Amino acid sequence: MKFNDVEFDTYLKKFPDEKGYFGKYGGAYIAPELKAAMEEITQAYFTICQSRKFIAELRRIRKEFQGRPTPISHLERLSNSLGGVQLYVKREDLNHSGAHKLNHCMGEALLAKYMGKKKVIAETGAGQHGVALATAAAYFGLECDIYMGSVDIKKQAPNVARMKILGANVIEVTHGLATLKEAVDAAFEAYAREYKDAIYCIGSVLGPHPFPMMVRDFQHVVGEEARAQFLEMTGNIPDTVVACVGGGSNSMGMFSGFLNDPVEIIGVEPLGRGPKLGDHAASLKFGTEGIMHGFNSIMLKDENGEPAPVYSVASGLDYPSSGPEHAYLHDLGRVKYDTIDDDEAIDAFFKLARMEGIIPAIESSHAVAYGIKLAKERNHGSVLICLSGRGDKDMDYVLQNYKIPENK
Numbered sequence: 001m002k003f004n005d006v007e008f009d010t011y012l013k014k015f016p017d018e019k020g021y022f023g024k025y026g027g028a029y030i031a032p033e034l035k036a037a038m039e040e041i042t043q044a045y046f047t048i049c050q051s052r053k054f055i056a057e058l059r060r061i062r063k064e065f066q067g068r069p070t071p072i073s074h075l076e077r078l079s080n081s082l083g084g085v086q087l088y089v090k091r092e093d094l095n096h097s098g099a100h101k102l103n104h105c106m107g108e109a110l111l112a113k114y115m116g117k118k119k120v121i122a123e124t125g126a127g128q129h130g131v132a133l134a135t136a137a138a139y140f141g142l143e144c145d146i147y148m149g150s151v152d153i154k155k156q157a158p159n160v161a162r163m164k165i166l167g168a169n170v171i172e173v174t175h176g177l178a179t180l181k182e183a184v185d186a187a188f189e190a191y192a193r194e195y196k197d198a199i200y201c202i203g204s205v206l207g208p209h210p211f212p213m214m215v216r217d218f219q220h221v222v223g224e225e226a227r228a229q230f231l232e233m234t235g236n237i238p239d240t241v242v243a244c245v246g247g248g249s250n251s252m253g254m255f256s257g258f259l260n261d262p263v264e265i266i267g268v269e270p271l272g273r274g275p276k277l278g279d280h281a282a283s284l285k286f287g288t289e290g291i292m293h294g295f296n297s298i299m300l301k302d303e304n305g306e307p308a309p310v311y312s313v314a315s316g317l318d319y320p321s322s323g324p325e326h327a328y329l330h331d332l333g334r335v336k337y338d339t340i341d342d343d344e345a346i347d348a349f350f351k352l353a354r355m356e357g358i359i360p361a362i363e364s365s366h367a368v369a370y371g372i373k374l375a376k377e378r379n380h381g382s383v384l385i386c387l388s389g390r391g392d393k394d395m396d397y398v399l400q401n402y403k404i405p406e407n408k
């Protein structure tokens with residue numbers, strides 16, 4: 001399928017280009033001492049992703065350890081309560097460890113193993129990426145260093161406990177505001193020291209080349225499975241595909257399965273408390289072109305051009321930019337990006353729990369809320385939503401901050 005002069009039959013092979021660009025977005029804006037390390041990862045990845053042994057091993061792990069393929073569920077009760085539109089969810093909440101993140105962590109850790117590395121290094125904010133990577137490291141017998149700000153360590157006690165039980169070293173970062181940004185810096189510094197024995201594992205389609213490409217490729221299984229399953233279930237491909245966009249990994253995985261189809265694709269960003277800078281994290285909607293964390297994309301900036309403070313009720317979505325491929329698909333118009341605010345997301349959280357028996361992550365609730373919105377506006381059609389993760393991690397927060405709806 002051709003769209004605005006871009007041929008999507010061959011898109012996944014052609015993008016990014018060999019320097020890691022999707023149009024003008026992407027690249028690798030990194031310190032000279034890390035250039036060789038990134039080059040080593042890129043070369044290893046290109047060799048390995050064509051190796052039958054690597055592909056077979058990853059396939060086996062997905063089936064026997066992660067429990068893939070995850071199913072698609074038809075939300076019959078919810079759909080019927082809204083009108084004629086039929087809503088479906090791809091159940092990444094049923095992927096081992098409860099979210100899509102393990103899809104790329106297992107790929108990255110398997111790559112580390114093939115490269116002969118002994119250790120994986122990453123930062124984590126809310127702890128979701130840290131837990132997924134600690135899971136992968138335990139599976140492969142790799143050491144795992146997770147850098148985390150002391151503020152986040154206090155806030156995310158259950159995830160810190162999980163990482164420790166899984167055998168990861170949680171390394172406290174105390175300087176500056178002691179949150180995600182400082183943790184990123186500390187993890188990168190550690191990697192620059194240890195890259196001979198370690199590999200850095202990014203938690204989304206972010207960072208310098210080759211990470212946006214690698215993480216997309218590892219998440220592609222979501223869209224690939226979903227397309228085949230949906231066809232088998234309904235005899236058709238969906239009219240619309242929806243996913244939430246933080247850094248953009250679950251959405252890129254899902255979207256990459258449908259880019260070459262006549263399917264409407266919508267990425268949902270968090271509007272938080274509203275459109276004022278600082279109250280949301282809708283970078284594609286409100287941001288401008290800029291470079292941060294090693295790549296060029298569309299980002300939210302403060303008055304000094306630095307990454308702006310962002311907010312969302314979903315801690316997995318509050319990042320001041322999105323992956324470069326999203327910026328490209330945004331400018332191209334192939335994917336439409338829209339927003340859902342905190343209250344709409346929480347409303348969808350309860351609706352899915354009460355009408356379908358699925359407690360979604362608050363991140364995923366943004367995508368569900370958008371599906372609900374479409375079902376209210378339209379009379380017919382099918383909407384496939386990526387349910388990126390389960391909501392167990394969010395229950396305490398929801399109970400403390402929101403009122404449970406009355407039983408009718």
Ligand SMILES: *Cc1c(COP(=O)(O)O)cnc(C)c1O
Nearest residue numbers: 204246247248249250316363389
């Ligand atoms: C981390 C996370 C997200 C956001 O990350 P993306 O890279 O945008 O997918 C969304 N949902 C869940 C459940 C997460 O854990």
